[in-house]
Amino acid sequence: MKKDESALISHQRFSRRLFVKGLALGGVLSTMPRLLYANTNDTRLGSAPVLSGQEINLVIAETPVNFTGVTRMATTVNGSIPAPTLRLREGDEVTIRVTNRLSVSTSIHWHGIILPYQMDGVPGISFRGIEPGETFEYRFTLKQSGTYWYHSHSGFQEMTGMYGALIVEPREGESIQADQDHVIQLSDWTDEDPMSAFSKLKVQSDAYNFNQPVVGEFLQDASTLGTSGALEKRKMWNQMRMNPTDLADLSATTFTYLMNGMTPAGNWNGLFNKGERVRLRFINGSSNSFYDVRIPGLSLTVVQADGQNVKPVRVDEFRFGPGETYDVLVDPQDDAYTIFAQSMDRSGYASGTLSVRPGLVAPVPELDPVEWLAMTDMMGAMDHSAMKGMDHSAMKPAIDHSAMKGMDHSAMGHNMETNPLETPSQTVRHASTEYGPSVDMRVDTPRTNLDDPGIGLRNNGRRVLTLADLRSVSGVLDDDRVPTREIELHLTGNMERYSWSIDGLEFGQSTPVSLHHGERVRVILQNDTMMTHPMHLHGMWSDLESAEGDLLVRRHTISVQPAQRVSFLTTPHDFGRWAWHCHLLFHMDAGMFREVVVS
Secondary structure (H helix, E strand, C coil): CCCCHHHHHHHHHHHHHHHCCCCCCEEECCCCHHHHHHHHCCCCCCCEEEEEEEEEEEEEEEEECCCCCCCCEEEEEECCCCCCEEEECCCEEEEEEEEEEEEEEEECCCCCCCCCCHHHECCCCCCCCCCCCEEEEEEEEECCCCEEEEEEECCCHHHHCCCEEEECCCCCCCCCCCEEEEEEEEEEEEEHHHHHHHHHHHHHHCCCCCCCCHHHHHHHHHHHHHHHCCCCCHHHHHHHHCCCCCCCCCCCCEEEEEEEEECCCEEEEEECCCCCCCCEEEEEECCCCCCCEEECCCCEEEEEECCEEEEEEEEEEEECCCCCCCEEEEECCCCEEEEEEEECCCCEEEEEEECCCCCCCCCCCCCCCCCCHHHHHHEEEECHHHHHCCCCHHCCCCCCHHHHCCHHHHHHHCCCCCCCCHHHCCCCCCHHCCCHHHHCCCCCCCCCCCCCCCCCCCCCCCCCCCCCHCCCCCCCCCCCCCCCEEEEEEEEECCCCCCEEECCCCCCCCCCCECCCCCCCCEEEEECCCCEEEEEEECEEEEECCCCCCCEEEECCCCCCCCEEEEEECCCCCEEEEEEEEHHHHHHHHHHHEEEEEE
């Protein structure tokens, strides 16, 4: 090898390592004037500023940052990434004044908080947005407690730094006992202009996927499956024109993964004293990344999901998508532990250290190997071998079921002695709008099980949390009525076009979902795509149920896996216009968004 070639390879390896791990001192380069931090409490080094009280002032502005060696402009709240942590109290009426010092409109959405729709913060749906130079006053009463967060709902501002934690303390005192309490907000940062990255995906949907099948993997398959088996495996995917490693739209080729605004090289540090129990409030505040979280050497006792207390469940690892939160308890015995959050596509990770004093480190695990999607991730529960190579765009429905969505099925020939709506319907109803250029895949036999941890986590030797493990301590059974109707919606897309939709209709082409105030309604979500979608319904709870109709856990964001069919019950208590969308920011912007009207 020539000397200059060796130097180039060495430089590329160094650049790649720097890109994945980031700068040790990367982050915000300048701060806003100190007077903006009114009501700020002292916090540990490396944490966001903490604001509390019933009146809070926030200022949105641009601030230079450097996470990777390149200076870029970020969208910050009070000059901070993450934005200040808001610690509020259940039952209080709070007033939050948000001043916009950007050159464009902005907004703040209080994710998971039940409030009047005018305070929900979605431009074009619940209000017009906050124009440059304006101050908007959010005012609402906190009806709940737990771990939540807030973020911009304008353009791609969330992706450029505008997100923060929102902790609502129980008015009657905390039932979850811990000696230390740390917020761990995970996010993703790119030096690229988000619109540029989005445009690349519109041209080539796998532009950031560097985990494409390679010769080495073919040889490995050939040794286990035989040459013909290895060829057949690849032929199947080629005929479907799909990528078996298409797990994330954006990867560490552009993302630096952050923990509380710090790169892995920066090593965020959470402190504890020997013998203490520690509460970790995990918030996925990323724009486009699922994380698989574990702390090698420690069991995680999950005690809260999406701000709602759950019956404790002990695991080694959990996966969560943008918008979701999990609170866990740990009992550390050693001096230092690595908090490890690898991206679902295994291209990179965020990490920090839980330790008895600053500066300690623990071993950082290697990334898990990349796994291919299985046929169950693509087509559900049946053997579709006979469908290989078929042109599915030509498969028209025998009847048009689109008019049946939202119908009262109680009069459809069922046994009148039992209410058919006591359990979720298992009959798949594809809308006629799914048979068009916006949809490249439809699932006729979806999976309904909730005990699958997902691709990359199956049989990995660790105890991994699943939706089937979660049970709300209270809060779900406050409305035990049988639903009066079902609404079935399909999550759809076309990867080649990088088009995302619901029932084949992108936002702007669809009509609002209509709900009646106070009704109990079942929503069935079926994922007809090969990617997992974290679906967030604003303004009301999503009470997840099993395929048998047993109520399990109350959520505000539910991740639906490929070829999976899930259902939940909801009761709209507040009138108004609400948003409902995939919380992968690019999927939402590309069209997987619906308006919900409660009247």
